[in-house]
Amino acid sequence: MLGYAGRILHVDLSSGKIWTEPLKEEYAKKYIGGIGLGMRLLLDHSKPGIDPFDPENPLVLAAGPLGGTMVPTGGNGHAFVSKSPESFGVGEAKSHGHFGTEMKRAGYDAIIFHGKSEKPVYLWVDDDAVQLMDAKHLWGKSTFETEDAIRNELKDFYIRVASIGPAGEKLVRIACIMNDRSRAAGRCGMGAVMGSKNLKAIAIRGSKDVKVANQEHLLELIKIQHERMKGPAARKYRTLGTPENVLVLQKLGAIPTNNFTRATFDAADKISGEYLNERFVAKIIGCSSCAMRCEHIAVVPEGPYKGTTTRIEYEPLWAIGPNCGVGNLDAILKGMDLSNYYGVDAISIGGIVGFAMDLYEHGLVGKEELGGLELNFGNYEAMLEMIKRISLREGLGDVLAEGVKLAAEKIGKDAPNYAVHIKGVEMTGYDIRGLKTAALGYAVSFRGADHNRHGAYGPDVAGKVNRFKAEQGRGKLVKETEDLYTIIDSIIVCKFSRGTYFEGFKDLAALYSAVTGIEMTPEELQKAGERINNLGRLFNIREGLTRKDDTMPWKIMNVPIPDEGVAKGSFVSQEDLDLLLDDYYEVRGWTKDGIPTVEKLNEIGMEDLAYLVKPKRKAKEEE
């Protein structure tokens, strides 16, 4: 079991007790690592029905089996997993950079945080020496300042830090966990869970060797990956980067604008990947072991936000930009920087500000509640001010910090109709009214609204299917990409590298076997992907989520796309949704209610979790 460190670290923040246990080989094979292993450990170590902010909700940090190796993009990732304070189902968020590498070098596959510290602390992992450090002086500091302060006080520049900002401390439900300055485990509010534990940061230094099973074969495989990464499969990420999507989606009428009021953006040229690269991008950098390099570092050259330096990708650019009606790239970059500074998910923050703007324009929120702020779409100064207020829970920001779903319930009246979310998690930058394969992927994603659980926009955008039509067969498409995507997030390679695995599971299985020495066939790896998807589903079922939660935002189902053009008039009807869900559940081997059958669980080696789907009375009789 090389590649794996073979150890899980437990940290009880309530008692201060710290211990390790061996990683079971069965878990390594079945759940691989990353989100798969993380979700299984979460399920094992939590009780049903607890509040995400209850000390008994554990926070799991998991690395992948390729971590610390030279496998390009595979050497550096990590995932946080916990019950989400947004969806109240499973929450998971992955990040790259250098932190995951260091965690593996320190000798841990996973770290599980239990309980809640009485006072603010941070965890200092120096190989086998693990201790909780006072973090009183760090409380209130931004993620950037926290990282610098910890490196300074521990006197080693190469220490890697993952931390929360003020938003996580204040239990803002969209708080993220930042590492290596510009990388975020963004979605599902993992930073808020960390804040609820009074855990400010995790600092790691690792000096152990990372050994692999078949060195020469691995180098051959890496050579192939390097070549592919220089080719067309990674071209987008090496050149314009994900902001290339702006003009692509604009053409398709699929770029949500003004909180999903429209699906094209008038100022698209002013925020395009082309313009961004021409005027702002100063350097493109890479994570540890990466042979693609995608991280576009943008610098604002002049004006009031001059000098703002930040990483930028399509999703946050869209959320803070078009979704708020903002076509000023200077301000968008400032908004991105503020999100990282305070430690909020830059996608969800744009979702919330856009939501608040929509409420303001429809008279559901007044100027007086905003301290005189005119929160119209396109007012970028107001957008930046709201990022701060939400992150610090100031004024109406305190309500909005609950996320659009809970905030809409508090505000009342028609507000829920403007809350664009799935399972409580804010939408991402694809207008799924006219992307119906993607719509299904979004609806069934176990972590709520997200493009990264399935990538099902692929066939829609590429024109491989009629994207305006809901029909049989989409369930299979979604299942297939889901199974692959869960493996990508469990073995932990970068999603951007997905196109370089020409033979999908076969390539990934070969890398896994060369690193770990565990023989893994492509079929077994695909099955592991299926297993992990079922695992996410089972956790959500345990927490009370049902078919009714596999749904779409009100606007997606009730307001047809108004823009002139190809997508005009498209929306997802209840019939569409039912057809898509039935098809998908059937392909998955689940009941009409979206519950995995006992037979299915037996087939994929999850007998031990069958108790979660058996009716309670029946389960009792069997005992």
Added chain:
Amino acid sequence: MAAVPKAESAKWKMVSCDPDKCTGCATCEYICSLTKENVFSAQKSRIRTMRLHPLINISITCRLCTPAPCVTACPRDALTQSEQTGVIMIDDDKCDGCSWCIEACDYGAITLHPELKKVRICDLCEKEKDGPRCVKWCPEEALDFVTKDILSQKARIAVTKKLFKESMEAAGIKV
């Protein structure tokens, strides 16, 4: 220890990093430790990356100084410089890990092996038939294996291009 003749040092080739191209991915560290130690380990790598800021990335290894301050600093005469290649050779029987050489090196190009407690310095992959492996594996071709003369030549080409950018554009010259 006498200085090495200059006539020889002009022929030495060293590993040089172009910071404009370096992305801080540390692939050089991975391949170095694998080549030299059969493991992946940053601390055992003879080349190290430094990202001071997202915009500032570079990899650093031995600069083949002559006379070499590390050689001069070693109180046990454990270090000698090859006249042929400029590589600093370490006599492990003499090295006791005192780290005077680490202090003497202005570039941080010398590291102490965490287990052996002997210093380690880039040997330009002398045993590999096609030169330093970090140069071969760098995905950005940011690393080069060059003489100092070629380094200055490269700089001259770059600065000339910059100086004559406008007239080159006007004349449609592509270099």
